[in-house]
Amino acid sequence: MGFIQKWADGFKPAETSGFGRDPSYGGEFDEQVDQKPEVLGDGEFANAITTVQTADGGVAYVPEKTPLKRRLDGRHIQFIALGGGIGTGLFIGSASSLSTAGPAFLIVDFIIMGLMLMCVIFALGELACVLPVSGAFSTYASRFVDPAWGFAAGWNYYLQWLIVAPLEFTAATIVIKFWDKNEVVPKGVWVTIFILVITTINLFGVRGYAEFEFVATFIKVITVIGLIFALIVIDCGGVVGGPGYIGAHVWHDPGAITNGFKGFCTVFTNAAFAFAGSELVGLAAAETKTPRKVLPKAARQIVFRIVIFYVLSLFLVSLIVPYDDPRLTSETGQSYDPNTSPFVIALQIGRIKGLPHIVNAVIIISTLSVANSAVYASSRTLLALAEQNFAPRIFRFVDREGRPLPATILSLLFCLLAFLIYSASEGTIFGWMLQISGLSTIFTWANVCISHIRFRMAWKHQGHTLRELPWASPLGIIGSVVGLVMNIIVIAANIYVGAAPIGEGEESPKDRAYDFFNANISLLVLIFSFICYKLIMRTRFVRLEDIDIHTGRRDPVSEEVLEQERAEARARPLWKKIVRSVF
Structure with missing residues (x-):
């Protein structure tokens, strides 16, 4: 009892x-x-x-x-940074990018987005070390830029993750068709099971979220590393009874590029969705025991993750799977089908029996992992919005275990959107949700860069030096400026593709209007929410001298202690620096 x-x-x-x-x-x-x-x-x-x-x-x-419990250790934060976003964006969504843009544009776009993400994560790492506050993204925007911008950015980030959980459940039902082609088990049964699993995990609060992510990330990382070795063996012709040596043949026939500049522009949103979740380290900082020590290491690991888990794995896939492979698109023309994962197709081309089943099982684990992150991120963001009076007060409630129950319950209720699989094609729903979430992610990254620029300006304006920061972004304010410019270019490219999509000549005006709305709905919501809040509340742009750079700081240390820690870091041998940056 x-x-x-x-x-x-x-x-x-x-x-x-x-x-x-x-x-x-x-x-x-x-x-x-x-x-x-x-x-x-x-x-x-x-x-x-x-x-x-x-x-x-x-x-x-x-x-x-604080009502939130600081129960996240260094290993939790590092694994969240390492594999928090590895999921359907990489395993399934990359099929659409490969088929519509070709291997060259696939790799180039992921490299561009990876460089942009580095600028964002380094900036976020600096902000989160200084100010590990609840609802980092909206709080930073409200404090450093304009409360109206914080309102818009906060709701954008909340809606971004609110839509991800049902998206992941939809993706999971797609993957299950790999084994259950005749739907012996109804799709709704699987959705119900997935929702119950995520609900159970969130009953254990932030610790339950973190432990599940730790295990799931370990499985995902091991799988991707194993896939890399398997793909190298296939491409080099090392599989007995396989296709023989492939090399870079498919880059020449059928080619490396398709659909020209439009193909190039279409990959950005999918890449953003694939990278989404990297910024969760900033959101989790408020529930981390020692953010000053663990966040810099987690931020540096992003580089390793981008190069190995995304760019290298997709490059190897592109050497084996031609962009015109009919398996990249389903019979309905959608690039989201149980057999459309380019990783699974590559293993099938290599005639490696058994591995496609293992990969699909890991994809299902990945969908649950990302859905778990979605419920965590959306509930904490809604809590922060309520604390800033941007959302109803009821969502401020946090129980004794540090669980924002009303916010979590609302996020779980939105998971019921996954039952839309009965009203339309799963592929159509997956593609629609992916567009919304992907573009919202880009806005969030742009907001981080803007907030970091304003923070640095205020920090200097109020008489502080960079040596007082617990950790400074290696790319500095220039990195945030570059990241912001890249974000703006990507948003412009998305608008262009939405207005003039691939195959526009074959579409009716109604279909083109639908495509544009689908591609840019997140932008419209962001602008609308910013303007409405600005006009109603009559907020003003925050001046540098009025920016609060203190509230939310935790365990500030003296400049002497920070300098001693930096000296110890510089004195480490090169091999130890490399190991600490990767592991």
């Missing part, structure tokens, strides 16, 4: 009133403090710090109690 009572009590409201040390806080501060601290900022933001006078007259930063 004691266990049941404790479990039931966990759903009661969190106790956050009063001042004192947060039990989950891992930092250090002077115990001799005034018990009436002065709160920095206007109190709107979660995880606010307080400034208190120490016995010697100095100032100490002390974190107030």
Whole structure:
């Protein structure tokens, strides 16, 4: 009975009133403090710090109690960064990119998006180390740019992840057709099972999310590494009874490029969707024990992930699977079918028996992993929106286990959209949701770059130096400027493809209007929400001297300590630096 009572009590409201040390806080501060601290900022933001006078007259930063539980360790954050986004975007969505653009544009576009993502993640890593606050993206935008922009950016990010969970369940039902072609088990049964699994995981709060991601990411990483070796063997003709040596033959016949510039532009949204989830390290910072120490390492690992898991694996696939392979598109013309995964097709070409089944099983695990991340991200974002008065107050509720229950329940209810598989083709639904989520991801990345630029400007304007930062982006403010410009170019390319899609001459005006709306609905929602909030609330652009760069800081350390840590890092041998950057 004691266990049941404790479990039931966990759903009661969190106790956050009063001042004192947060039990989950891992930092250090002077115990001799005034018990009436002065709160920095206007109190709107979660995880606010307080400034208190120490016995010697100095100032100490002390974190107030927060309803969110800081239970994420370094291994959780590193694995979230390493494989949090590896899922259907890579395994299934890449089929559409390969068939519509060709292998050359597929690789070039993923490299471009990877470089852009590096700029974003390094900027986000710096921001999250300094300010590991709840709802990072909307909070940064509200504080550093304009509350109206924070409102629009926050709801954009929330809707981005809200749509991902049903998208992943739809993808999972597609993959299951690989074994159940005649639908012996109804699609709705599988959707119900998936929703129950994700609901159960989220009952365990942030720790349940993190542990599931840790296991799922380990499986995904091992699978991708195994696929890379298998694809090399196939391409070199090392499979007994296989097709023999392939080399770069398919890059010459049928070719490396198709559909010209339009083909080039179509890959960006799919690539953004494939990379989505990398920014979750910033969102999870508020529930991390020591963000200052674990986030820089997680940010650096993004480079390894981009090169190995995306660019290299897709390059090897493109050496084996020609872009005109009919299996890349289904009979209905959709590029989202159980047999359209280019990885599965490559293994089938190589005549390696058994592996296609294993890969499809891992794809299903990946869909559950990304759906789990979607529920986590959307619930925490809605909580942050409510804390900033951008959403109804009911979504501020957090129970004693650190679970934002109303926000989580709403996210789980939206998973029921996956039952739309009964109203239309799964491929059509998957493609539609992918477009919405992919473009929303690009907006989120642009917002991170804008926020970082404004933060750096305010940091300098208010008399601080870069050496005071716990960790500074290796690319600096220039990296964020480059990342922002690249984001704008990608958005422009998406608008162009939406207005003049491939095969536009064969479409009716109604179909073209549908394609444009489908490709740019996220942009329309972002602009509409920004303008409406701006006009109604009459917000103003935040001036540099008014930007709050303190509220939300956790365990600030002296510049001397930071310099000592940097000196120790510089003194490490080269091999250890490489190992620490990768693992």
